[in-house]
Amino acid sequence: MEILQGIWEVIVSIFTNSGYAYFFTADGGYKNLIMILLSFFFLWLGIKKGFEPLLMVPIAFGMLLANIPGANLAVQYHDLDGFRDLIASRGEFAGATPGLMDFLYLGVKAGIYPPLIFLGIGAMTDFSPLIANPKSFILGAAAQFGIFFTYIGAVLIGFTPKEAGAISIIGGADGPTAIFVTSILAPGLLGTIAVAAYSYMALVPFIQPPIMRALTTKKERSVVMENLRPVSKLEKILFPIIVTVVVALLLPDAAALVGMLMLGNLLKESGRTERIAKAAQNELMNIITIMLGVSVGATTSAQTFLNLKTLGIVLLGLIAFAVGTASGVLFGKLMYIFTKGKINPLIGSAGVSAVPMAARVSQKVGQEQNPSNFLLMHAMGPNVSGVIGSAVAAGILLTLLR
DSSP states (O other): OHHHHHHHHHHHHHHHTSHHHHTTSTTTHHHHHHHHHHHHHHHHHHHTSOSSHHHHHHHHHHHHHHTSTTSOOSOOOOSHHHHHHHHHTTTOOSSOOOOHHHHHHHHHHTTOHHHHHHHHHHHHOOOHHHHHOTTHHHHHHHTTHHHHHHHHHHHHTTOOHHHHHHHHGGGGOOHHHHHHHHHHHOGGGHHHHHHHHHHHHHTHHHHHHHHHHHHSOHHHHTOOOOOOOOOOHHHHHHHHHHHHHHHHHHOGGGHHHHHHHHHHHHHHHSSSOHHHHHHIIIIIHHHHHHHHHHHHHTTOOHHHHSSHHHHHHHHHHHHHHHHHHHHHHHHHHHHHHHTTSOSOGGGGGGGSOOTTHHHHHHHHHHHHHOTTOOOHHHHHHHHHHHHHHHHHHHHHHHHHHO
16 A cells, blocks of 8 residues: 555656646646647648748747746746846856757847848849839838838837837738847747737738739739849849948948848859858758747747737737738839839739748739739839848838837
8 A cells, every 4th residue: 555655646746746737726827728729729820721831830839848837948038138147147047047948049139040041031032023123122112111100000009119119020021020120129029029920921812912902903903014124143243232232331230131131142143152052041041940930939938928918919910011011002003103004003012021922922813803914023023122121121120219
């Protein structure tokens, strides 16, 4: 009997010290269980539905790890001061011990991961449609209106200016930019904003078409645009250099994102650096994506995620994205008028920087009205312009708010 009693006590001790027991405590353990179930939902979206799986799956798994009681895998220190304290105290933190995710998250807070992601994006991006049709810059810039519109709305309903700036950047439909800005302005909101940003990017094919159809006529959607002119190699080489100089001198806070984006593109287009261009596209991009996704997901602990502020951020993010899409289409309509029907307004919706998904949506909606219409390459101009535009918008917010 004593042996059985001892075994039972061991079993009870294991259970009472396990994460399972924490779910039933009065300390809000049920919230961790809710977050774990929510991580399962995001894993389902990424794996089953294919919604931005390269980042949705790591973020969702980071969310799962962060909410396992006692595992010490949630990000605890959302700013660099915590790491400075760690160094000063030689690792002896008062009341907490830094975990794996705290050190992985350092790459986010120090502004390392997002620019490196931009390096890879630049190495994969063809700016030829934008160079061939510089008017695309206007549509890419117009689509950023959703960012500034939502910033004003967020301030009016009670968010601080820094929080509003971080929330509004969701409207750019650019995950790395949203993470970069939020990690500086409002690091405590990073998990919520990252999940919202990538969710809306994945939902581009569902969110944009109703807005595009509502704001355009059948005649406008049927416009067939002229073929783009060929772009020379010299133009492709000079473009990233010129953009870097112009933007970085005007907005130094945007230099990290724009500079890395253009460096990646220069590596691709120069014809002399093929090996490192491929490394930026593949090995570097893949490694950073894993570290970025998991560490950002680990900021979504139950204590920071399950509150009314999260709901407000999700709704404001949707407004930012919808307004950005609408403003791009409306500017496209203005260009349709000024060019006497040579511009299809649908390409304006691609001004958000969800590359290349937004451009594909423009193509799809255009072909619904006119099966012989091919808008993809024309829409890629505003689309890649939107990548630059979102980085510029980030630079403006950082210059004004931090």
